[in-house]
Every structure is written in C-alpha cells, then in structure tokens.
Amino acid sequence: MKESPVGQAANSLNFEEFRKEVLNDFRLANESRQASLTGRKEVLTGKAKFGIFGDGKEVAQIAMAKQFRNGDFRSGYYRDQTFMFAIGQSNVTAFFAQLYANPDVELEPSSAGRSMNGHFATRSLNADGSWKNLTSMKNSSSDISPTAGQMPRLLGLAWASKLYRHNEQLHQMTNFSDKGNEVAFGTIGDASTSEGLFFETINAAGVLQVPMAISVWDDGYGISVSAKYQTTKQNISEILRGFERNEKGEGYVILRAKGMGLSGPL
Numbered sequence: 548m549k550e551s552p553v554g555q556a557a558n559s560l561n562f563e564e565f566r567k568e569v570l571n572d573f574r575l576a577n578e579s580r581q582a583s584l585t586g587r588k589e590v591l592t593g594k595a596k597f598g599i600f601g602d603g604k605e606v607a608q609i610a611m612a613k614q615f616r617n618g619d620f621r622s623g624y625y626r627d628q629t630f631m632f633a634i635g636q637s638n639v640t641a642f643f644a645q646l647y648a649n650p651d652v653e654l655e656p657s658s659a660g661r662s663m664n665g666h667f668a669t670r671s672l673n674a675d676g677s678w679k680n681l682t683s684m685k686n687s688s689s690d691i692s693p694t695a696g697q698m699p700r701l702l703g704l705a706w707a708s709k710l711y712r713h714n715e716q717l718h719q720m721t722n723f724s725d726k727g728n729e730v731a732f733g734t735i736g737d738a739s740t741s742e743g744l745f746f747e748t749i750n751a752a753g754v755l756q757v758p759m760a761i762s763v764w765d766d767g768y769g770i771s772v773s774a775k776y777q778t779t780k781q782n783i784s785e786i787l788r789g790f791e792r793n794e795k796g797e798g799y800v801i802l803r804a805k806g807m808g809l810s811g812p813l
C-alpha cells in the first residue's frame with residue numbers, strides 16, 4: 548500500500564478506497580458548485596422565481612456529512628445543499644425541481660414545490676401514511692424561512708433523543724429512536740445568530756446537556772450588511788465564550804475552523 552497523502556487518519560482505509568472517496572468528494576463538491584452557479588443564472592435571467600445557494604461551503608459540508616449517521620436529524624438552513632447531496636437525501640435534479648417549483652413530490656420530495664429553493668426536508672412517512680423507520684435513514688426536519696427558526700426545533704430534536712436515552716419505556720418505539728443514540732445537527736448563518744431564538748437555544752442546550760452540534764457559517768455578512776453592524780466583536784465564538792465547557796463538565800465545546808477556504812474556484 549502506498550503512503551497515504553493525509554497520513555494517519557487515512558491509513559486505516561485501503562488506499563484504493565481512499566482514492567475513490569476523495570475523487571467522489573471532489574466530484575460532489577464540483578457538482579454542487581456548478582448547481583449554485585447555474586441556479587443563480589436561472590434566477591437572474593428570470594427563469595426561476597427566487598434562488599439562494601450554498602457555494603463556498605462545499606468542502607466543510609462534505610466533512611460534516613461524514614459524521615452524520617442513520618437516525619441523526621438535521622435542523623438547518625438554506626445553504627446546506629452540499630450536505631443534503633452528501634448524505635444522499637437530495638441531488639442536483641431535485642435541487643432544480645425545487646428551484647422551478649415543480650409540484651411533483653417524486654421529483655421535489657422536500658416540499659413538492661411549496662417552499663423556496665434551498666428549503667430541505669426528508670419524508671418521515673410512506674405514501675400510505677405509515678411511519679418510516681427513522682433510525683435507519685438520514686433525517687432532516689423541514690426548513691422554514693424565518694432565520695433562526697430552526698434553532699428551537701433543533702433543541703427539541705436533541706432533547707427528544709435525551710428523553711429516549713433515559714426513559715426505558717420509550718425504547719420499544721424503535722421506529723423513532725435507537726435508545727436515544729442520535730445527534731441533532733444544526734446549521735445557521737452568522738447574521739442569524741443575532742436572533743433571540745439562537746441565544747435561547749444555546750443557553751437551553753447548555754443547561755439540558757443534549758446531543759446537539761451546531762455549525763455557524765460565518766461569512767461576515769447578513770445579505771449585504773457587515774458583521775460590524777450586527778455581531779458584538781464581529782465574532783460569535785468569542786461572545787459565546789462564557790458557555791464554553793469548564794472543568795466541572797458544564798457548558799459545551801466551541802471549536803473554530805476555516806470552513807470557507809474554497810470560496811473561489813474549486
């Protein structure tokens with residue numbers, strides 16, 4: 548086996564498998580980038596009603612998808628297309644079907660053309676109205692338009708898992724939870740962290756100690772308004788420092804990473 552280009556982490560994988568995975572990830576990132584560029588042209592030339600896209604966030608979202616397991620839930624926002632593609636719960640065809648408001652639920656499974664583009668969801672029910680087994684699929688709650696509106700629901704999903712974890716009577720409901728062994732993943736833009744719902748969720752999650760992971764995508768702007776006008780110190784991680792986990796195990800872990808490195812051409 549050849550020396551792996553990324554050292555220890557990849558050495559556990561067979562080199563051929565690793566190579567395949569890297570190429571697949573690169574292909575997916577490119578497809579998603581092209582979907583953003585083409586979609587934006589469709590909106591600006593009047594062929595689609597409204598558009599909002601996830602370019603610049605491809606690589607970090609692919610990394611996030613690698614941690615997302617069956618049974619987990621997403622409560623996120625409109626920039627998550629690459630993540631949804633990467634977990635296999637959307638694709639370029641479905642993405643454009645939503646952009647054009649296609650009312651066919653087979654083609655546009657997130658909302659059958661009812662929501663704006665970039666508003667993702669997975670279907671928890673079968674066509675006959677019965678429940679799917681949510682523990683054997685990757686789940687997304689339905690995106691809503693008010694920014695930060697996804698936050699209380701994220702907390703609810705994580706809280707539900709904690710209740711399942713600690714209440715054995717619930718363990719028989721195997722379609723919904725594997726004894727609480729799930730994580731709720733949230734995503735939000737930096738400007739939307741100014742909303743009260745964000746701070747309430749952040750505080751409650753620390754108090755309740757729930758299985759929840761939030762990514763704040765900080766591009767320094769909310770529409771065209773600089774972070775200077777909406778976030779104290781222009782740095783949400785910095786102002787959340789008081790919530791950081793202490794030696795008693797209270798609070799939670801805050802990590803910062805450069806996730807927008809490929810905002811130029813891939």
Ligand SMILES: Cc1ncc(C[n+]2csc(CCOP(=O)(O)OP(=O)(O)O)c2C)c(N)n1
Nearest residue numbers: 626692693694736737738739766768769770
């Ligand atoms: C409650 C509410 N206020 C305003 C808007 C309009 N709006 C949509 S996106 C957006 C900017 C969000 O910026 P940010 O959270 O930084 O996310 P980004 O799009 O930059 O990733 C605004 C103000 C909205 N959807 N909901």
